[in-house]
Every structure is written in structure tokens, then in C-alpha cells.
Amino acid sequence: MLGKKQKLRYSLKRMLSYNGAGFSNLVRDKDRIIDFIVDTLLEGGYRGMSPYSIKPKHIKYMTTKWREEKIGESQFSDAMRLVYWWVVLVGKTNILVEYKQYCLTIYCCKCEIDVEARLTNGREIYPHSKGVSNLPFWICDGCSNYVGCHHKTKTRIKPLGHIPSKELRNARKHIHILLDPIWKDGLVSRSQIYADLSKELGWSFHIALIRSIEEARNVYRVIRTMKHKYITKGVP
């Protein structure tokens, strides 16, 4: 029987050894950092916690204490990465919102610069749609545009691409409408059309990588020309 004090330590070590979230290589010496985190929480009087009971007050307590104790930068960032990973695994990404560490540099198509995007979840992006409330998103606080993540993969918080503007999101939808029937109807395979498009455009084509309306317009034009070619000449 594990004592109340050791329950969190044991559960975190088990949970964070799971590789599914794609964070396994972020922190060396994981067990030592977990001990450090759990010891800090115990010193703060937080006993009997489970991984699922993590709250903003716990993170606030730890970061304040570590800053006061002037722990090394690398230990601080290792510990915060593990806390980050912990919070993502229990599906509470929303509580990271106020912490600047959880930012990622992503190109924002609306702001036309690389921005420090903030990790959030579907509760903020689509408040009325329950099905997506726990899905991760990156948001640009400069313009409120956002991008989703490869959430079904090992790297669940990896952004799908750049942060699109509203116009660009519509343009991308339009591209799907133009492009998808061509391969869905069997005129040409999906990989073939993507390869042909990449060749024609001069960059490795992916809809999520279109950065501007001008680029989107160019893609429409190329798709139309290619479709015409496939119909009239057949696929080479």
C-alpha cells in the first residue's frame, strides 16, 4: 500500500513514462525531475494529489517557489516541460494559458510575421461545440486566429501548419472543394496530384502551408490547369 505522499510520485512516473504523447525525449533524467516536482508540491502542503487534480494554483506555487529559490534555468525548464506534458496528458491544456512558457513560434498569416502562439483548447476556440473542447489549438493573441494540431498522432500538440486568417481558412476550404473530387473520383491518385502540384508550384504542396490569398489564388489556377490536362490528355 502506497502512502498518501507517494501516490502522486508513483502515478506520475507511470503516466509520464508513456510515450504516446511524443514528449519522451524532452527531458533527460525524468524520474529525478518528477521527484523534484512532487517534493515541491509536498513542501507546499499538497498531499494526496492525483495527476488529474492538477490546478493552476499548483503550477503557480511551483513556479513562484522555484524562482524564489533561484534554481538553475535548465532545471526550471526541464521541470516545466514535465509539468506541461503532465497537464497535456490529463487533458487540461486550458490551465496553461496564463503561462508564457507554453508558447511556440508559428508564422501567422494575418499578422504576416512569426508570432509567439499560445497553446489553448477547443473550449476557447469553439465554445459551443463540445466535441472539440479538449482538442489542442495554437492561437495568435495578436489577431485571435488559430491553428489545430496533429492531435491523433504521437505529437498531439504539433501545429498543422501556419496560423491562417479567416479569409485564408475559407480559401483553403475552397481548395479542398476544387482538389478533392479530382482524386476522389479516381481521375488521378491523391499522391500523384500532390506531387504534380508541388512540381508546378515549386514548393512541397500541402494545403495547411498556404500562407497568403495570392498563393491560394495561384493554387486554384494551377489545379484548374492540371485538371484540364488530366481530362484531355490522361495521366502520364
Ligand SMILES: [Zn+2]
Ligand atoms: Zn496573428
